Amino acid sequence: AQTVTQSQPEMSVQEAETVTLSCTYDTSESNYYLFWYKQPPSRQMILVIRQEAYKQQNATENRFSVNFQKAAKSFSLKISDSQLGDTAMYFCAFMNPSGGGADGLTFGKGTHLIIQP
Amino acid sequence: GAVVSQHPSWVICKSGTSVKIECRSLDFQATTMFWYRQFPKQSLMLMATSNEGSKATYEQGVEKDKFLINHASLTLSTLTVTSAHPEDSSFYICSAIDYNEQFFGPGTRLTVL
Numbered sequence: 001a002q003t004v005t006q007s008q009p010e011m012s013v014q015e016a017e018t019v020t021l022s023c024t025y026d027t028s029e030s031n032y033y034l035f036w037y038k039q040p041p042s043r044q045m046i047l048v049i050r051q052e053a054y055k056q057q058n059a060t061e062n063r064f065s066v067n068f069q070k071a072a073k074s075f076s077l078k079i080s081d082s083q084l085g086d087t088a089m090y091f092c093a094f095m096n097p098s099g100g101g102a103d104g105l106t107f108g109k110g111t112h113l114i115i116q117p
Numbered sequence: 118g119a120v121v122s123q124h125p126s127w128v129i130c131k132s133g134t135s136v137k138i139e140c141r142s143l144d145f146q147a148t149t150m151f152w153y154r155q156f157p158k159q160s161l162m163l164m165a166t167s168n169e170g171s172k173a174t175y176e177q178g179v180e181k182d183k184f185l186i187n188h189a190s191l192t193l194s195t196l197t198v199t200s201a202h203p204e205d206s207s208f209y210i211c212s213a214i215d216y217n218e219q220f221f222g223p224g225t226r227l228t229v230l
Contacts, residue, residue, distance in 0.1 A: 033217065043155075043208060045221035047118075091160060101217045102168075104151050107160045 002027040002094050006108035013082055014116050020067075021077045021111050023092030033095045034068070035105070036077045040088040048090070051075065079113075087115045119145045119215045123222035130201055131230055138196045138225045140211030146191035147213035152184075155208045155224075167194040201229045 003026045013019045025034070036048040051059045051068050058066050063083075067076045079086055092108040095101050120143040130136050140150055148169045153161040165186050166174040173186035183205075185197040194213075198205055206229045212219040 042223075043210075044223050045161075045210065045212075047218070050218070095217070095219075097217050101214050101219065102149050102166065104163050104166055105161075105212075105219055106163075109160045112158075 004108040008111045010112040012114040018080045023075045034075045035093040037091045038088045082115050119220040121220045121222040127226040129228045135199045140194045142192045142213045145215045150194040150213045153210045203229045
């Protein structure tokens with residue numbers, strides 16, 4: 001079984017600053033997907049970014065990028081030019097894609113990110 | 118992206134009654150759907166995997182007789198909380214898989230009085 005660890009329960013930064021959220025995981029699988037999800041106060045889960053383990057290049061989506069270190073089993077999320085709307089819970093998640101992802105997602109405990117004006 | 122809906126968005130019921138929550142994939146077919154439970158300020162906990170046309174698979178510690186799951190079609194899964202009690206009050210979220218990505222419904226807030 002895999003585990004996902006987020007060691008920062010809460011973080012607070014000023015608007016426009018860059019912030020990095022940490023995530024480590026443990027698995028014996030060689031092929032897997034990693035995700036960062038955002039859950040704003042509305043509680044709708046929103047996919048921020050996705051990384052396939054077989055890809056060496058770090059995924060990026062506009063202001064969001066990851067630092068994927070496969071050997072270290074680390075998957076951190078960097079948010080550049082942070083905005084007030086980035087205030088939310090952020091969850092790191094692991095998925096085994098074999099069987100079409102039928103095993104579901106394993107989530108970390110989350111990091112509450114607060115962007116201060 | 119794919120869209121998943123949930124109904125109702127919130128429900129209040131009396132202790133001892135049953136409540137049904139629907140999860141629909143609106144623009145794709147989902148052979149597999151998932152039900153999660155989330156307590157305030159906590160992460161999502163997988164309750165069960167719902168497979169179209171077969172029995173659901175429950176995670177350890179989840180009472181299958183209390184949380185009945187039916188996945189009768191490729192676009193609909195239902196979660197029925199039977200004989201609900203105040204400790205069942207929580208936020209329930211469903212998701213469906215499309216091309217190795219999970220799409221989440223907006224969630225249902227259940228309050229049992």
